[in-house]
Amino acid sequence: MHVGAISVLAGAMWGSSVAHNLREKLFATRKFQTAQMVIYEQQAEKHVVSEISGKVIELPFSIKLKDFRIKYYKPEYLHIQASGDRNWLVPVEIGNEVLLDSDLGSITVLRSFENFRIKIDGDKRIAIDANGPGSNPALELQLKDPNGNTTTRYAFERFTAHARPEDKLALGYYRIIRDYISELQIIKDGKILAEKSIEVNHPLHFGGYHFYQHSYDSENKQYTVLMVVSDSGLGLVYAGYAMLCIGVFQHFWLKDIFKKKRVAS
């Protein structure tokens, strides 16, 4: 137990930023403790920015981001607000008509967009799902008032409670994030050395570092931000944890059970 606790502390000291700096000064090692890197889709990057010194450091290999994507929970929701603090959170189901209060009529989701854009074609304005860069998730809705008149409206994820001055309803598109996924390739001298889709709780371990999904381009979903953390001292910490757990369970649980068995025999 006590050796385990000492091992955890020793591992923590060996992996600290102070120990990394000291080893750099004494032995000219180039290993950093924590840094961040930004990689655009379909591009390779080998530079990281140290979180402590702010210096740009070059890795001995590069990392290519094949794809970055976000997964969402189902169902997605349409948030409807009306006067008098009236609120509805309706699961999105294409073609399903949802009845609201008698003064408001009903609402039907017609289709969804990942990248909503308006295309101007002569006098017409057409809603399209653009393939190019950018991200503007939206829903196309059909509103039917109590008299049976229909109008088309849009609900946006990035502009919640969207409404024009003449509208009775404020609308929003609401999705719950399930995961962030970055598909990575480790490349050195033109060869792919490793490949992994990293997500929260599933980092990539390569070359003495762990690469974590840290952040992303929330505007256009074009790049990912990875946190790069040195694995120095980690073995000592984990060995300490194992010793501590084995020691504690042996001392408080197993020793007592074996003692009882010996007494019984």
Added chain:
Amino acid sequence: MAIKYTTQGLLIYAAIAGYLLAFIVSLLGGKKAGRLLQLLGFIMALFALAYRWYHVGHIPLQNLFEVFLALGTAVYPLGLFCRYVLRTPGRLADMLIGAVVLFPAGFFFSARPLQLPPALQSWLFGPHVAVYVLAYVFMAKAACHAVAHIASRTPPPGDEFISTEQSAHKMICVGFPLLTLGLVLGSCWGKLAWGDYWGWDPKELWSLASWLLYVGYFHFRSMFGRKFARINCIWAITGMAIIVITMLWVNLSRLFAGLHSYAV
């Protein structure tokens, strides 16, 4: 404070009523009826937990509502374990603890079902929280025994411990390895999810504080425990007080905003 007029809420209220009636009936001398009512309370709590699990689709240990529901369910089987394996009494304390921990789940904490955020989607989520739930029940029971020991008027005869102090120690001996495992699993999970096995987060610090306090308890008891049995009990009660801070204050107070804030 809000009453939950839902199946979930009614099951919790039935469990609270079962535990409370069991406590009152037992105090009045109806031991058999008390045991039956306690069993009834446990069955209701188990139904409430199972209903929640089915409703949210993941192990219900995500927020304070679910954790307190789990505590109220775990207290009965762990009470049986203490009674028949450790040979430590405390049925009355079990009834009271069951009702007390289910009360905030029934009246205060929001039961709004939540999807698991990416950080919580890990195989460590269940084990990390579950071992803490088990450890906390043992520590709460130990604290009850410690209070009973301090409240008892008869001083310990000679250099021997009286049974309440010894039973508190036995339960802390069972709970402490679970507390250690919870801390270690949390640290390993932190490394996977946040990139560091120690983030100086308020919940982590208070968990470490409670762990260190029980370390202090064992060392003190080993060195001076025979002479100062009542002080052993003060250690045990203080440990429970720190656990309450770790569980509630850290999540409910704005003072301690940190990485575990989602657990409200």
